[in-house]
Amino acid sequence: MQCLEMTTKRKIIGRLVPCRCFRGEEEIISVLDYSHCSLQQVPKEVFNFERTLEELYLDANQIEELPKQLFNCQALKKLSIPDNDLSNLPTTIASLVNLKELDISKNGVQEFPENIKCCKCLTIIEASVNPISKLPDGFTQLLNLTQLYLNDAFLEFLPANFGRLAKLRILELRENHLKTLPKSMHKLAQLERLDLGNNEFSELPEVLDQIQNLRELWMDNNALQVLPGETTNSVINQCKSMKLWPLHCYSRQLQYYLKSQLSNSSEPSPAQSFFLPSFFLFTGINPKNLSQKFLFVSISQGTQCVILLNL
Structure with missing residues (x-):
C-alpha cells in the first residue's frame, strides 16, 4: 500500500489509501474504490474513515460477508458491492441512515431485512441477479426510491402496498416469476419505465390502465393468451412518447390485430x-x-x- 504524506487538510478521492504514518492534519477521505482487487473481505483501512466516507466501491471481488464495523460509516451515501459472494444483507444496514444508492447485484442474497425501511434516504437500489423470492413489507417504506432494479430474481409477487413507492420512475422486474401486479400500483404516478419481460403473465395487468405517466412498457417473453383490447388501448393513449407491446402470438394474430x-x-x-x-x-x-x-x-x-x- 502506498504511503502518502500530507501537510494540509484536503479531500482524497481515488484508489490510494494513505497509511497512518503520514504527518500533518487529519485526512478527509470521502471515496474509496477497491473494485477488482481479488478481496475476500472488506479492507480494515476502510474503518479508519468511518466519519467522512461517503462512497465505497467493492465491485467484482470475492467478499462473502459485510463486517459490523462497515455500518458505523454513517456518512455513507453510496455502497457498491456487485459481483461478490454475499449470501445475506445484514440487519445492521439499518444504521446507514444517509445511504442513497445501494448496489448488491450479482450476489447470492436471498432477502432484504425488514429493517431496510430505516434507510429512508435510498433513491436507487440495484439488486438484480440474486435469488430474492419476496420483498419484506418494510421495503415499501422506502418512500424516496426512484429507481428499482430486481431483474433475474425469484420474485413471485410484490407486496400488496407496493404502490406506496410513489416516487418510482424506473421499475425493472425482468426474468422473475410474476403473474400479477398489486392493485396499489395505480399510485405510481411518476412511473415512466416498467420492464416486466420474461415473467409469467397470461394477460396484461389491468392496473397498467391507471398508471398515468407510463412512457415505456416491456412485456416480451411472457405467456400472454389474449391480444390487447380496450383496456390496453387506453393505456396506449396515455403513454406520451413510446408504447411497447411485445406479444407471444402467431404472426396471423398480429396481422389481424394490426x-x-x-x-x-x-x-x-x-x-x-x-x-x-x-x-x-x-x-x-x-x-x-x-x-x-x-x-x-x-x-x-x-x-x-x-x-x-x-x-
Missing part, C-alpha cells in the same frame, strides 16, 4: 421493410392517425412485438 386496430378494411401499407440478422422489421402508418407509426418486429426464435410510436 388490421383491426389500424384499419377497418385493409392491411396497413408498409412504409419500409428490411432484414437484419435474426430479425424481420415491418413499419407502417396508422391510416386513422397519420402521426402514429408502428413497428412490427419478428425475431427468428418466435418472439414478436408491436411497437407504437407517437411522433
Whole structure:
C-alpha cells in the first residue's frame, strides 16, 4: 500500500489509501474504490474513515460477508458491492441512515431485512441477479426510491402496498416469476419505465390502465393468451412518447390485430421493410392517425412485438 504524506487538510478521492504514518492534519477521505482487487473481505483501512466516507466501491471481488464495523460509516451515501459472494444483507444496514444508492447485484442474497425501511434516504437500489423470492413489507417504506432494479430474481409477487413507492420512475422486474401486479400500483404516478419481460403473465395487468405517466412498457417473453383490447388501448393513449407491446402470438394474430386496430378494411401499407440478422422489421402508418407509426418486429426464435410510436 502506498504511503502518502500530507501537510494540509484536503479531500482524497481515488484508489490510494494513505497509511497512518503520514504527518500533518487529519485526512478527509470521502471515496474509496477497491473494485477488482481479488478481496475476500472488506479492507480494515476502510474503518479508519468511518466519519467522512461517503462512497465505497467493492465491485467484482470475492467478499462473502459485510463486517459490523462497515455500518458505523454513517456518512455513507453510496455502497457498491456487485459481483461478490454475499449470501445475506445484514440487519445492521439499518444504521446507514444517509445511504442513497445501494448496489448488491450479482450476489447470492436471498432477502432484504425488514429493517431496510430505516434507510429512508435510498433513491436507487440495484439488486438484480440474486435469488430474492419476496420483498419484506418494510421495503415499501422506502418512500424516496426512484429507481428499482430486481431483474433475474425469484420474485413471485410484490407486496400488496407496493404502490406506496410513489416516487418510482424506473421499475425493472425482468426474468422473475410474476403473474400479477398489486392493485396499489395505480399510485405510481411518476412511473415512466416498467420492464416486466420474461415473467409469467397470461394477460396484461389491468392496473397498467391507471398508471398515468407510463412512457415505456416491456412485456416480451411472457405467456400472454389474449391480444390487447380496450383496456390496453387506453393505456396506449396515455403513454406520451413510446408504447411497447411485445406479444407471444402467431404472426396471423398480429396481422389481424394490426388490421383491426389500424384499419377497418385493409392491411396497413408498409412504409419500409428490411432484414437484419435474426430479425424481420415491418413499419407502417396508422391510416386513422397519420402521426402514429408502428413497428412490427419478428425475431427468428418466435418472439414478436408491436411497437407504437407517437411522433
